[in-house]
Amino acid sequence: MKTSTSSQTNSVSKLYCSIFGHQYDVTKLVTKHVKEYTCKCCKKQLTTNSNGNLTELTPTFQEINSILEYIHSKRMSRLKQKMYTTTAA
Template sequence: MYCKIFGHDYKVSRDVTSYVKEYSCNNCKKELTTNSKGDLIELTPKFKEINNMLEDIHNKRKLRF
């Protein structure tokens, strides 16, 4: 109810890469992520799995360099 009146209070909950992040609302716990165009979209199980794989690939590349 609070978010319907005052709007969501999104905070970064996880840095997947330097350009992909996951956000969650402090009030209602709604989760969002960024898509390939940089827009915020709802974090579904599919996107959560994609973000996990992307983070693994990103971390492996950082370790190589």
């Protein structure tokens, strides 16, 4: 019984989004330019691609975003450490 209720809710959400459009919220900041979005109603997930356009968040894009986030965080911590070292000297 729960599956029919959740399926009805999901179809109503999809219908709402098809009529009024998606309402995306930023769910994850990968870098300054790359973000992950989720629709409030139908829970559709998108991300920005290399051209800056929104594309569906597939497992491949999830892996790319996690690696990109790791590289970005390492770079930012290294730059922050370099700034503190330069300021202290």
